[in-house]
Amino acid sequence: MATLIEPCPFCDSGHLHISHHLLSHSVSCQTCKSTGPHRRQLEDALLEWNHTSKLLRSARTGEHVQVHGRLHDLEDAVRNLASALRHGPGGQEAAAEYKLEH
Known part of the structure; x- marks a missing residue:
């Protein structure tokens, strides 16, 4: 049974x-030198490598979404604060209020 090998879970390289x-088989990355678990059966070594790769890629994607969302919130806060400072007599009060909240 042919198994497609996923990219490296650590550096995303396909140079494997x-x-x-x-008495065993393993998958190793030629770019970052990481090595998967040694297993008696080649198929088991490939399956574990692929499982690790998918888990880490999924975790990185989730972190990226969270960081991007937080960055968007911070950019909005900076724009709102800059606008409050530029406009009206309440600009200084808005800046002081922002500092107290954050």
Whole structure:
């Protein structure tokens, strides 16, 4: 059964090598030198490598969405504060209020 090998879970490289040892097999990345678990069956080594790759990619995607959302919120706050400082006599009060909230 042919198994597609996922990219490296750490550096996302596709430059991978399958190692055949005396009693085991493993997948290693030729770019960052990470190595997957050694398993007696080649298929098991590939499945574990792929599982790790998918988990870490999924975690990075979730973190990226959270960071991007927080960055968007901060940009909005800066724009609102800059506008409050530029307009009207209440600009200084808005700046002081912003400092108290954050």
